[in-house]
Amino acid sequence: MKKKLLIELSIYVVLVVIGIILLFTYEPKEKEIIIPQDFKIEMGRGASNATVYF
Numbered sequence: 001m002k003k004k005l006l007i008e009l010s011i012y013v014v015l016v017v018i019g020i021i022l023l024f025t026y027e028p029k030e031k032e033i034i035i036p037q038d039f040k041i042e043m044g045r046g047a048s049n050a051t052v053y054f
Helices: 002-025
Strands: 040-043 050-053
Touching: none
Parallel strands: none
Antiparallel strands: 040 050
């Protein structure tokens, strides 16, 4: 029973190590966001006062 538990634990440790390595080495591709010309955004008195005209 202990041998089976040790094998299962070692598999989980390997998966966690691989996950941590991938977490630090992943670099997402940058996507360009294109805003249509129809939208004109006017800022009022602060960031919470945004008005969008069509």
